[in-house]
Each structure stands twice: as structure tokens, then as C-alpha cells.
Amino acid sequence: xxxxxxxxxxxxxxxxxxxxxxxxxxxxxxxxxxxxxxxxxxxxxxxxxxxxxxxxxxxxxxxxxxxxxxxxxxxxxxxxxxxxxxxxxxxxxxxxxxxxxxxxxxxxxxxxxxxxxxxxxxxxxxxxxxxxxxxxxxxxxxxxxxxxxxxxxxxxxxxxxxxxxxxxxxxxxxxxxxxxxxxxxxxxxxxxxxxxxxxxxxxxxxxxxxxxxxxxxxxxxxxxxxxxxxxxxxxxxxxxxxxxxxxxxxxxxxxxxxxxxxxxxxxxxxxxxxxxxxxxxxxxxxxxxxxxxxxxxxxxxxxxxxxxxxxxxxxxxxxxxxxxxxxxxxxxxxxxxxxxxxxxxxxxxxxxxxxxxxxxxxxxxxxxxxxxxxxxxxxxxxxxxxxxxxxxxxxxxxxxxxxxxxxxxxxxxxxxxxxxxxxxxxxxxxxxxxxxxxxxxxxxxxxxxxxxxxxxxxxxxxxxxxxxxxxxxxxxxxxxxxxxxxxxxxx
Amino acid sequence: xxxxxxxxxxxxxxxxxxxxxxxxxxxxxxxxxxxxxxxxxxxxxxxxxxxxxxxxxxxxxxxxxxxxxxxxxxxxxxxxxxxxxxxxxxxxxxxxxxxxxxxxxxxxxxxxxxxxxxxxxxxxxxxxxxxxxxxxxxxxxxxxxxxxxxxxxxxxxxxxxxxxxxxxxxxxxxxxxxxxxxxxxxxxxxxxxxxxxxxxxxxxxxxxxxxxxxxxxxxxxxxxxxxxxxxxxxxxxxxxxxxxxxxxxxxxxxxxxxxxxxxxxxxxxxxxxxxxxxxxxxxxxxxxxxxxxxxxxxxxxxxxxxxxxxxxxxxxxxxxxxxxxxxxxxxxxxxxxxxxxxxxxxxxxxxxxxxxxxxxxxxxxxxxxxxxxxxxxxxxxxxxxxxxxxxxxxxxxxxxxxxxxxxxxxxxxxxxxxxxxxxxxxxxxxxxxxxxxxxxxxxxxxxxxxxxxxxxxxxxxxxxxxxxxxxxxxxxxxxxxxxxxxxxxxx
Numbered sequence: 001x002x003x004x005x006x007x008x009x010x011x012x013x014x015x016x017x018x019x020x021x022x023x024x025x026x027x028x029x030x031x032x033x034x035x036x037x038x039x040x041x042x043x044x045x046x047x048x049x050x051x052x053x054x055x056x057x058x059x060x061x062x063x064x065x066x067x068x069x070x071x072x073x074x075x076x077x078x079x080x081x082x083x084x085x086x087x088x089x090x091x092x093x094x095x096x097x098x099x100x101x102x103x104x105x106x107x108x109x110x111x112x113x114x115x116x117x118x119x120x121x122x123x124x125x126x127x128x129x130x131x132x133x134x135x136x137x138x139x140x141x142x143x144x145x146x147x148x149x150x151x152x153x154x155x156x157x158x159x160x161x162x163x164x165x166x167x168x169x170x171x172x173x174x175x176x177x178x179x180x181x182x183x184x185x186x187x188x189x190x191x192x193x194x195x196x197x198x199x200x201x202x203x204x205x206x207x208x209x210x211x212x213x214x215x216x217x218x219x220x221x222x223x224x225x226x227x228x229x230x231x232x233x234x235x236x237x238x239x240x241x242x243x244x245x246x247x248x249x250x251x252x253x254x255x256x257x258x259x260x261x262x263x264x265x266x267x268x269x270x271x272x273x274x275x276x277x278x279x280x281x282x283x284x285x286x287x288x289x290x291x292x293x294x295x296x297x298x299x300x301x302x303x304x305x306x307x308x309x310x311x312x313x314x315x316x317x318x319x320x321x322x323x324x325x326x327x328x329x330x331x332x333x334x335x336x337x338x339x340x341x342x343x344x345x346x347x348x349x350x351x352x353x354x355x356x357x358x359x360x361x362x363x364x365x366x367x368x369x370x371x372x373x374x375x376x377x378x379x380x381x382x383x384x385x386x387x388x389x390x391x392x393x394x395x396x397x398x399x400x401x402x403x404x405x406x407x408x409x410x411x412x413x414x415x416x417x418x419x420x421x422x423x424x425x426x427x428x429x430x431x432x433x434x435x436x437x438x439x440x441x442x443x444x445x446x447x448x449x450x451x452x453x454x455x456x457x458x459x460x461x462x463x464x465x466x467x468x469x470x471x472x473x474x475x476x477x478x479x480x481x482x483x484x485x486x487x488x489x490x491x
Numbered sequence: 492x493x494x495x496x497x498x499x500x501x502x503x504x505x506x507x508x509x510x511x512x513x514x515x516x517x518x519x520x521x522x523x524x525x526x527x528x529x530x531x532x533x534x535x536x537x538x539x540x541x542x543x544x545x546x547x548x549x550x551x552x553x554x555x556x557x558x559x560x561x562x563x564x565x566x567x568x569x570x571x572x573x574x575x576x577x578x579x580x581x582x583x584x585x586x587x588x589x590x591x592x593x594x595x596x597x598x599x600x601x602x603x604x605x606x607x608x609x610x611x612x613x614x615x616x617x618x619x620x621x622x623x624x625x626x627x628x629x630x631x632x633x634x635x636x637x638x639x640x641x642x643x644x645x646x647x648x649x650x651x652x653x654x655x656x657x658x659x660x661x662x663x664x665x666x667x668x669x670x671x672x673x674x675x676x677x678x679x680x681x682x683x684x685x686x687x688x689x690x691x692x693x694x695x696x697x698x699x700x701x702x703x704x705x706x707x708x709x710x711x712x713x714x715x716x717x718x719x720x721x722x723x724x725x726x727x728x729x730x731x732x733x734x735x736x737x738x739x740x741x742x743x744x745x746x747x748x749x750x751x752x753x754x755x756x757x758x759x760x761x762x763x764x765x766x767x768x769x770x771x772x773x774x775x776x777x778x779x780x781x782x783x784x785x786x787x788x789x790x791x792x793x794x795x796x797x798x799x800x801x802x803x804x805x806x807x808x809x810x811x812x813x814x815x816x817x818x819x820x821x822x823x824x825x826x827x828x829x830x831x832x833x834x835x836x837x838x839x840x841x842x843x844x845x846x847x848x849x850x851x852x853x854x855x856x857x858x859x860x861x862x863x864x865x866x867x868x869x870x871x872x873x874x875x876x877x878x879x880x881x882x883x884x885x886x887x888x889x890x891x892x893x894x895x896x897x898x899x900x901x902x903x904x905x906x907x908x909x910x911x912x913x914x915x916x917x918x919x920x921x922x923x924x925x926x927x928x929x930x931x932x933x934x935x936x937x938x939x940x941x942x943x944x945x946x947x948x949x950x951x952x953x954x955x956x957x958x959x960x961x962x963x964x965x966x967x968x969x970x971x972x973x974x975x976x977x978x979x980x981x982x
Contacts, residue, residue, distance in 0.1 A: 008506075011506075012503060012506045012507055015499075015502075015503045015506075016503055016667055016670055016671055017670065035774075037772070039673060041673065056772035056945070057740075057772070058738075058943055075740050075771075075772070076675070076736075076738065076739040076740030076741060076771070077673070077740075097942065097943045098943045099771075099772070099943045099944065099945035101772075126772070126774075126945045126946060127915070127940075127943045127944045127945040127946075128941075128943070129941075129942050129943045130941040130942060133941060133942070134942050152734045152737075152935040152936075152938060152939065153734075153737070153938070153939075153942060154738075155734060155735045155736075155737055155738025155739055156737060156738040156942070156943070157738070160738070161738045161739055164675060164677060164735065164738070164739055165675055165739070167677070168670070168675040168676040168677065171676055172666065172667075172670055172676060175663065175666060176507055176663075176667070179507055179508065179659070179663055180507055182530060182532070182568070184567070184655060184656055184659040185659040185662055185663060186655060186658070186659065186972055187747070187764055187971065187972065188972065188973065189762060189972075189973045189975060189980075189982075190681065190724075190747050190749075190762055191749075191761065191762050191975050191980055192980070192982065193980050193981065193982065194982060195699070201698075201700075202698070202699045203696045203697065203698055203699065203717075204696070204697055204698065204699040205694045205695070205696055205724065206694065206695055207692075207693070207694055207695065207751035208686070208693045208694065208695040208721070208723060208751070209692075209751070212751060212753060215753065216753055216977065216978070226694075226751060226753075226761075226977060226978075227975070227977075227978060227979065227980040228978050228979075228980075229980065230699070231980050232699060233681075233696065239982075240972065240973060240982065243643045243644075243646060243972075243982075244646045244655065244972055245567075245646075246644070246646055246647060247567065247645075247646025247647040247648070247651070247652045247655070248567040248646055248652055248655055248656070249548075249566050249567030249568075250567060255746065255747065256678070256681045256746065256747070258681075258682075260698035260699070260700070260703060260717060262703060262706065262707055262717075270682065270717075271680060271681055271682050273678055280566075280567070280590075281528070281547035281548070281566070281590070281592070281617070283526075283617075424618065444643040444981070444982055445643075447643060447644070448643065448644075449618075450619075450620075450621045450624060451588065451620050451621060451624070451625050451644060451647070452549055452588045452589045452590045452618045452619070452620045452647070453590065453618045454547070454590035454617045454618040455617060455618075480678065481677055481678065481679065481680075481731065481734075481735055482679065482680045482731055484680060484682050484718070486707065486717060486718075487707070487717075487718060487719050488718065488719075489680075489682055489683070489684050489718040489719075489720065489722050490684065490935070491680075491683065491684060491685060491730075491731065491734075491935055
């Protein structure tokens with residue numbers, strides 16, 4: 001049944017991404033191009049040799065010969081079209097990465113790997129390029145650190161534009177997979193007066209205008225003026241999502257979350273996206289595990305189905321065979337082990353680590369990567385010690401020192417998801433909140449257990465980490481368009 | 492062609508929302524309910540009289556008779572299932588809005604308006620309800636102001652859960668409509684060091700921990716410690732989107748934006764969502780107008796196709812016939828008038844207003860509402876005076892006192908969208924930036940014009956305002972799950 005369902009979902013995603021009708025007809029984007037311009041993608045799909053076309057895009061390569069100039073034009077999709085221009089029409093401003101408008105005729109291509117090309121009758125440069133100042137040259141490959149230094153121009157590079165398109169494919173697939181499974185998409189607030197999970201690692205917010213602060217509050221506490229209290233940027237929408245799941249059952253949100261950590265690793269950002277989902281009437285971990293696995297695999301399927309060309313580009317850059325690794329991922333189920341089993345495995349191999357694994361403590365980054373390597377592929381680690389996990393996780397039925405929760409570890413990245421059953425027993429949760437001095441702030445959260453609160457579970461998945469895992473991009477700064485890290489927030 | 496395309500897109504959206512295959516087969520959500528529980532929606536679709544079922548949900552109504560108790564159970568979808576329980580099985584804890592698990596048999600219903608019901612053999616209360624403290628009673632209708640006071644329990648009300656489902660339908664439709672039109676979904680940063688548009692109305696951000704601030708920066712300027720500069724919450728992702736459109740052509744983002752205004756109206760929030768899109772190679776307003784119109788209409792179509800029951804619920808509450816108003820919206824094209832024409836219309840009717848319209852000034856709220864009423868339906872107002880619009884808008888070709896921009900005004904709401912062509916001429920933009928003392932901060936933005944920057948245009952649409960318009964919900968606080976306004980940020 002699950003396999004059958006995947007086929008159906010895939011056919012829906014196919015239609016969203018391919019712009020094709022089921023009858024094989026193609027769309028015409030004419031209403032977005034009132035001047036009759038056609039996108040490169042639809043031109044390649046709907047080529048009618050002999051027809052007149054108007055193409056707009058950037059010059060992606062340029063080869064001047066005596067009589068003709070050959071160029072490839074791209075307009076933001078993975079495809080490019082070859083254009084032949086009589087050299088007399090091709091003036092100086094027309095160079096690598098300049099923006100051009102070409103009027104011409106569709107002709108058969110003599111080459112095998114492209115069906116058609118355009119013979120230009122007119123070429124206009126609508127966006128000149130200052131060649132001297134431009135940091136990227138034609139046919140050159142730059143290390144990601146260099147490309148990142150020119151962050152506002154990075155989307156113009158072949159590699160980064162491919163990453164952007166694949167990222168869009170992944171987030172759209174995540175969204176639609178959940179919608180098709182009966183989840184409702186909701187927004188949870190970025191501004192919150194809860195400071196629970198992220199004690200000491202939250203950002204504080206106030207109006208920039210001190211005048212406004214004084215007008216609305218008092219002089220001493222500018223931070224409390226606008227909202228009458230201290231307000232932070234969210235570290236997780238989970239608690240708010242739980243309130244919504246209390247009426248809607250299955251809900252999710254995909255939005256930014258924030259950490260003011262002073263950590264500089266290839267996996268951390270001060271601002272990143274999380275997909276968070278909550279499922280009411282969920283009394284064991286199984287629905288959480290299968291939802292997570294299905295989201296990861298559906299994303300892999302979409303990439304293989306709609307992103308082949310971009311996968312090849314990204315794979316070539318990072319020297320990875322992405323088609324093969326995604327195929328592999330789809331072939332096997334994710335493994336599940338308990339924290340206890342994981343720890344035994346780590347202790348057996350303790351000499352392989354810089355830092356020894358500690359019984360009862362969190363599993364470090366190097367240990368995570370060891371586990372996925374040793375077990376081979378994604379691993380769910382379930383049933384962790386209660387004392388190292390947050391207050392809202394449900395105590396396990398058979399062992400009160402454990403909580404029913406899960407971390408998903410994946411190759412290359414480590415922790416991709418964290419989820420748990422939520423403690424829905426009023427008296428136990430009340431005690432937990434009191435121990436943590438959160439009883440007052442989170443009285444509303446406790447309240448959810450007083451008023452028809454069923455067993456509930458949920459998880460959060462780092463969106464950039466998922467992209468990093470699927471595309472084997474080691475550094476999340478090479479995924480997010482404008483990464484924010486300590487001492488770094490340009491633009 | 493546009494009409495044909497709508498049919499295709501609609502068929503894709505149908506499959507996402509309906510959980511049906513094209514062959515009429517239905518999904519089974521079994522993998523999300525390992526205990527064999529079935530959702531109310533799929534139970535009603537796949538009823539097999541005589542089969543055993545497990546249903547989980549909240550008691551939405553309860554009628555006790557001598558031998559049997561009749562209840563409706565809902566699990567977060569618009570549908571409910573009638574369950575008949577021998578009164579001996581129905582203990583005290585089972586009441587309105589308690590969470591229950593029912594095991595029973597599907598039987599034919601004697602009623603015409605429901606095909607089946609469930610004869611319960613077992614009932615378990617998995618989430619008790621403290622009746623004394625619960626603010627909502629059965630079969631009662633409360634004003635929105637009252638419901639809002641219990642914001643964490645609001646999703647449990649019939650009216651608000653319908654609004655949540657319809658909102659999800661709308662945002663999913665917006666996303667997929669753009670994806671199908673060849674747009675790429677991207678994330679733009681919430682944290683930004685640009686303070687351009689929102690001068691004086693932005694929120695400032697710093698780590699809550701003063702210790703961390705001192706560790707990372709210096710004592711005097713806590714606000715500059717983490718990022719080495721002042722960093723704000725975004726008021727618009729447009730400038731960042733333009734950088735991405737410089738490589739990808741057609742991009743959009745749907746995310747939170749912030750204003751620290753001290754204004755308390757039914758249309759304003761400190762945190763709200765915007766759909767923002769940018770289109771490269773766009774040299775007139777037409778593609779912007781048609782994209783906006785298509786998004787609004789596609790949302791209306793989805794509501795009619797997939798939200799009928801919830802539309803009836805929301806319509807009954809607000810005393811509106813939503814099916815009729817959405818049908819009307821789909822029947823006609825949006826009107827387009829210039830600022831000049833709008834102003835003449837307003838001046839002719841100046842005695843109808845509290846505040847007189849001013850030539851060359853912005854159009855006030857009451858004037859906006861007059862225009863849509865007078866013209867009848869949504870109105871694009873184009874070509875505004877340059878001096879009241881932001882620096883990035885492109886000066887009109889034929890009249891340098893005007894800029895090529897558009898506001899979409901809609902009934903009940905006023906301004907729903909704002910869009911424009913962007914000034915892509917380097918020298919003109921440079922001058923504008925210098926006048927506004929933004930040349931240094933926005934040097935990167937100017938740079939986009941040096942490096943193959945084609946004519947570009949885009950728009951922003953208030954997501955809550957769109958929902959408010961389509962569902963005729965007067966106050967945006969009744970749309971957002973946790974609204975943030977001056978002096979108000981609970982939870």
C-alpha cells in the first residue's frame with residue numbers, strides 16, 4: 001500500500017514540476033511574457049523548427065568564429081539553448097553573463113545531444129556586465145569559500161543555481177507529501193515570550209527606535225516596552241504546534257528558527273529552517289518514524305525524477321555520484337536501535353574516538369557519524385535517558401529513566417531530526433515544569449493536558465541538513481542563500 | 492490558453508488535496524496509524540458496512556438517551572462521524588471535547604445526510620476534559636474577541652479549525668501555482684543588516700545573554716556584539732529576492748515579516764506573512780498583474796473545490812455567502828486604473844470622506860475602500876507619483892514624475908499587494924541611493940545592476956490579508972494562530 005501510495009504522490013509531484021498535462025500537452029507561459037517571449041525550458045520541449053521565437057536570458061558561454069558567434073543562453077532553469085548569431089550583430093557588450101534578448105528562428109541542430117538551436121536575427125543586451133569587476137569567469141570552477149565571498153552574485157553561478165533549484169524541489173516535496181497525508185500547514189510565531197528550550201541561546205527583540213520604546217513603555221527596560229515583556233526569536237515552534245494539533249490532529253510548519261550560539265561549524269547557522277510536525281492521537285513512535293522516513297525518501301524520489309541534470313552538476317562539483325547514492329537510499333529501510341544499543345556499540349569501539357562516549361550522556365558528533373557508518377545508512381536512535389532530554393518528552397512506560405524519543409542520524413550530517421512522544425499526563429508534566437521553574441510561563445502548555453489532550457507526538461527536521469545529506473553538500477553555508485553566522489550578517 | 496491551464500493546475504491541486512488517485516482509488520493512511528486506526532475522512536469515503544474500525548478523535552456533540560448515547564466524533568478534518576454507544580459503556584469522563592478512542596462496527600445510517608455510522612463496542616477516554624475550566628460549551632457560538640482570549644484552545648473551536656484548514660488550502664495553492672508557473676521557492680533571511688524601507692519601524696535583535704554579548708563583542712554596544720553590527724528583523728525580502736532572481740529568473744518566498752509600528756487596527760500585526768515574488772526579464776507591469784490575479788483566482792478555485800464544508804461554517808459564522816462571493820470573484824477580470832484616474836474619482840467624491848484625498852499623496856484606507864466599492868471588485872492602481880514611493884521603483888518612461896508600480900486594492904481589506912518594476916539602470920539607481928544615504932549599505936544591491944542585471948519586477952502580497960479577503964474575516968487576528976500586536980505577545 002505504501003508503495004502504491006508513493007506512485008500516486010509521485011504522479012502528483014510530476015505534474016507540479018513538469019508543467020505537462022496528463023495527456024502530454026505542455027503549458028505555454030504566454031501570460032507571463034506578454035511580449036511573446038518563451039522560456040528556454042518550454043522552447044526545448046515545444047520546438048517547432050522554422051518558427052520565430054523571442055528568448056531572454058543570460059549568456060552562459062560564448063565562442064566567436066569568423067562569421068558566427070555561438071552562445072548558450074540560460075534563463076534560470078537547468079536547460080540552455082544554443083544560439084547562433086552572425087558576428088556582425090554581436091556587439092561588444094555581449095559577453096559571458098550579460099543579459100540578452102534574442103529574436104530569431106528555430107532551426108534543427110547538427111549536434112546529436114541537442115534537438116534544436118536558434119538562428120538569431122536580432123540581439124539586444126538588456127543588462128551589461130562590467131567584466132573587470134565580475135568575480136566569476138567563463139568555464140572556471142571556484143571553491144565554495146571563494147564563491148561565498150560574493151554572496152549577492154552567487155545565484156549567477158552554475159553550481160549554486162542548481163542547488164537553489166534542487167532545494168526548491170525538496171521543500172515543495174516535503175510540503176506536498178505532508179498535505180497529501182492529511183496534514184494541515186500552519187504558521188507558528190517567530191516572536192515568542194517563551195524562553196524554555198533555548199535558555200541562554202535565544203535572541204532578544206525590541207523596536208530599533210528608542211523613541212518608540214519610550215513612548216510605549218518606560219526608559220529603563222527598552223526590551224519590555226513594545227510587548228510589555230521580554231520577547232525572543234523562536235528556537236522551535238513545537239509548543240505552539242501542539243496547541244494547534246489539539247484541534248486539528250495533524251499539523252506542520254516549515255519556517256525559520258534561531259540560535260544565538262557562538263559556534264562555527266559547517267553544520268550550524270544562527271538562522272535556519274525547520275520542518276516541524278505534530279500528530280495527535282499518537283501513542284507510540286512508529287507513526288513518527290514512518291513519517292520521517294517517507295519525507296526523506298519522497299524527497300530523494302523527486303530529485304531523481306525532476307532534478308537529474310542539476311544532480312549531475314552538483315555531483316560533478318563535489319565529486320559525488322548523486323544518482324547512485326539516492327538510488328541506494330531508496331533501496332533500503334532505515335535502521336532503528338535504542339540509545340542503549342548505540343552506547344554499547346560506541347563503548348566497544350571507544351578507542352576510535354577523540355572523546356570517549358559516556359553512558360547517560362548525549363552522543364557527540366563523531367559518535368553519530370561512526371554509528372551511521374558502522375550500521376550503514378540512516379539510523380533512528382530511540383529511547384534516550386530522560387535526564388538529558390527536555391521536559392516535554394513522555395516517560396517510557398516500562399522504564400521511567402527513559403523517554404520515548406528519537407534522533408535520526410544520517411551519513412555526512414549526523415543528527416537530521418529529533419522527535420518524541422509528548423508527556424500528555426497532566427500531573428507528570430506539572431511536576432516537570434515545576435522542577436524547571438517553567439510552571440508560570442508554560443501554564444498554557446500544561447493547560448492543553450486539562451482539556452481533551454490526547455497522546456501526541458512530533459518531530460523537527462533541519463531543512464538545510466536534509467538538503468546537505470541528499471546532495472552531499474558538506475557545508476550548510478553553501479545551501480542557504482544568505483547564511484547568518486557569528487560575526488557575519490552582510491546585507 | 493489561460494483557462495485551459497487553470498483546468499490542469501486545478502487537477503493537480505485536486506489530487507493533492509483529495510487523497511484520491513485519478514482512477515478514483517483512495518489512500519489508506521495505515522502507515523501513520525500502526526494500530527489500525529482510520530481517519531474520519533477516509534472512513535466516510537471508504538465505508539464498508541459490517542467492517543470493524545478503530546476511530547480516534549474529539550467528542551464534538553453528545554446526546555444521551557436511555558439505552559444509547561449518540562455522539563459525533565471529529566479528528567481535525569471538516570468531517571465528523573456519528574457513533575452510537577450503549578449507555579453502559581459511556582462513562583462520566585466522556586463529554587464534549589474529550590479525546591476518545593472508539594472500537595466498533597460500521598453500520599448503515601438511518602439518516603439521509605450521512606451514509607454510515609459506527610456502533611461502538613468499546614470506548615476509551617484518552618484525554619479528559621476539565622469541564623469547569625473549559626471556556627467553550629457545546630452548541631454555543633462566541634464572538635471572536637472572546638475566543639481570542641483563550642488563544643491556546645482556539646483551534647478546538649469549529650469556526651477556527653475551519654479557518655486553519657482553509658488557510659492551509661490557500662497557502663498550498665499559492666505555492667503550487669507559482670511552482671507550476673516555473674517559479675523557484677527560496678528562503679530569504681529574517682535577520683538582515685539592511686535598514687532601508689522600514690526606517691524607524693524595524694525590530695532590533697541581539698543575543699538575550701549579556702554574557703555572550705560581552706564575550707563576543709564589547710560592553711558598550713551589546714546590539715553589535717554577535718554580528719559586529721546592528722541587525723534587524725526583515726520588513727521585506729525583496730532586495731534579497733532580486734539578487735536570487737539575478738540567477739534564477741523567477742523566484743518567490745513566503746515567510747514572516749515584521750513591523751514595530753504602534754498601530755492597532757484590524758488589518759495590522761507586528762508579525763505577518765508575505766508572499767513575495769520577483770521576475771527577471773520583466774519590462775512592463777503586465778506579467779506582475781497577471782501573476783497576482785492568477786494567484787488570487789486560483790486560491791478562490793481551490794476553496795470552492797476542496798473547502799465547501801468549511802466555507803459554509805465560516806460563512807455562517809460571519810453571515811456571508813462565501814460560495815457566492817468566490818463565484819463572483821472568478822467571473823470577472825480585475826480592473827486597472829492609474830493613480831491619476833483614482834485621484835480624480837476620489838476628488839469628485841471628496842465630500843464622502845473623513846479626510847480629503849490629496850493630489851500627490853498616498854491613498855488612505857477609506858479612499859481605498861471607496862475605490863473598490865465604486866469600481867466594483869479588485870482594482871489595480873498603477874503609475875504612482877515617484878516622490879511617495881521607495882527608491883527601488885523604476886521611473887516611468889514617459890513621465891519622470893511617476894514610477895511603474897501597482898497596488899492591488901480589494902473589497903473589505905484595501906491594499907492586498909504592492910508591486911513594481913525595479914530601477915535597473917545603474918546611474919539612476921546610484922543617484923537615488925545617494926539621495927537617501929543608502930549608497931554604502933546597499934552597495935551590493937547597486938552591484939546587481941553592474942553585472943548582467945536585466946529589467947526586473949515583482950510584488951508582495953499579504954498572506955493574512957488574502958485570507959481575510961477571500962473568507963471575509965474582518966480581523967486578521969482571527970486568522971493568525973498566535974497574533975502579535977503592540978503590548979500583546981502571550982506564549
